Amino acid sequence: xxxxxxxxxxxxxxxxxxxxxxxxxxxxxxxxxxxxxxxxxxxxxxxxxxxxxxxxxxxxxxxxxxxxxxxxxxxxxxxxxxxxxxxxxxxxxxxxxxxxxxxxxxxxxxxxxxxxxxxxxxxxxxxxxxxxxxxxxxxxxxxxxxxxxxxxxxxxxxxxxxxxxxxxxxxxxxxxxxxxxxxxxxxxxxxxxxxxxxxxxxxxxxxxxxxxxxxxxxxxxxxxxxxxxxxxxxxxxxxxxxxxxxxxxxxxxxxxxxxxxxxxxxxxxxx
Ligand code: ADP
Numbered sequence: 001x002x003x004x005x006x007x008x009x010x011x012x013x014x015x016x017x018x019x020x021x022x023x024x025x026x027x028x029x030x031x032x033x034x035x036x037x038x039x040x041x042x043x044x045x046x047x048x049x050x051x052x053x054x055x056x057x058x059x060x061x062x063x064x065x066x067x068x069x070x071x072x073x074x075x076x077x078x079x080x081x082x083x084x085x086x087x088x089x090x091x092x093x094x095x096x097x098x099x100x101x102x103x104x105x106x107x108x109x110x111x112x113x114x115x116x117x118x119x120x121x122x123x124x125x126x127x128x129x130x131x132x133x134x135x136x137x138x139x140x141x142x143x144x145x146x147x148x149x150x151x152x153x154x155x156x157x158x159x160x161x162x163x164x165x166x167x168x169x170x171x172x173x174x175x176x177x178x179x180x181x182x183x184x185x186x187x188x189x190x191x192x193x194x195x196x197x198x199x200x201x202x203x204x205x206x207x208x209x210x211x212x213x214x215x216x217x218x219x220x221x222x223x224x225x226x227x228x229x230x231x232x233x234x235x236x237x238x239x240x241x242x243x244x245x246x247x248x249x250x251x252x253x254x255x256x257x258x259x260x261x262x263x264x265x266x267x268x269x270x271x
Contacts, residue, residue: 002065002080002158002191004028004051009060011046020046022214023060033185033192035202035222037235038211044195045085047211048163051193052083064159079108082157086164088141088148097123097139098132101151108155122154123147125180141168149177153184160184163195178204199226203240210235 004027011021021043028034036044049055050062053074062069064077094100101119110118123129126146131139136147145168152160160181166174178201184190194201202208203222210218210231218231225231226243239247 002189003030003032004159004191004193005061005063005066006047006050007061007063009050009057009062011050011055011057011059020214021050021057024214024216025060026209026216026219028191028193030191031185031189032207033181033205034194035205035208036193036195036211037197037202037208037237038217039235042211043214044211045163048083048161048193048195051159051161052081053077054083079155080157081159081161082152082155083161084145084148084152084163084165086167088144089137092136092144092147095135096132097128097134097136097147100136100147101154104151104155118154118156119150122150125153126150126177142170142173145169146173146177156188157190159191159193161193164197165194166198166201174198175200197237199237199240202237203243 006024006026009021009024010019012019024043024047036047038044046055050057051064051069053069053071056070064081067073067077069077092100093103098119101122102115105115105118120129120132123132126149128143128146128150131143131147136144139147145165149165162181166177169177181190181192182204185192192205194205196202202225205222208218208220208222208225209216210220210225218225225237226239231237232239
């Protein structure tokens with residue numbers, strides 16, 4: 001079990017300024033994968049930060065597994081929820097990649113042997129084990145993002161929040177990391193919230209929340225989103241290639257199943 005509920009949440013960074021989030025309510029079910037999309041400045045990152053208690057709402061409540069997120073519960077919540085930001089620079093604390101991934105585990109008092117196992121496994125998962133003794137600051141943007149992901153995966157969170165966390169990876173790197181997330185969702189029942197502009201990523205979500213000016217403008221499935229050209233145009237989104245292809249074939253009289261039914265097959269095609 002690892003679900004998230006926002007109940008009538010309103011938030012602003014400064015008094016006397018307009019609300020950044022205005023009476024937002026939604027639930028992300030356990031083991032669900034939800035993509036948050038919307039224009040820059042619509043409030044997506046603010047939602048992610050509220051979920052992990054980095055910010056506190058002025059009105060409304062946020063619950064993780066039914067437990068309210070507030071100053072008293074924050075450490076408990078952070079052992080269950082892993083957040084990876086777009087800019088990994090802000091997240092580095094160790095002098096080597098290994099120490100950096102170790103940091104979160106030391107805070108949780110994970111025994112030494114278990115710690116070594118988790119660090120090596122998570123570095124392996126993101127393809128960075130060979131870099132364990134390197135200085136994080138010397139790595140490329142994409143490699144830094146991989147390390148930031150490894151640090152969060154090592155903690156084995158039940159909920160993974162990704163705020164454009166693969167934006168510096170090349171398409172192949174992004175796809176292999178996304179595949180890892182899908183595997184974790186399947187095998188470890190992880191709940192998954194992703195802030196993204198990437199419609200290939202949206203395609204794999206169970207549900208899409210479109211955020212517009214601090215409100216939920218749409219709550220739909222990826223398929224419903226891809227059928228609404230006006231929404232795609234409004235939010236500057238491109239239909240994923242595979243969806244475009246099957247639509248085109250359909251117009252030519254060749255009917256394929258909904259590509260959403262073939263996620264496993266698509267995974268294989270992409271690797
Ligand atoms: P998104 O992730 O959708 O781009 P954000 O949640 O980052 O949107 O920002 C929502 C609004 O809050 C924007 O108007 C932004 O300028 C403002 N904002 C974000 N962070 C801060 C901050 N630390 N202080 C003041 N205003 C902020």
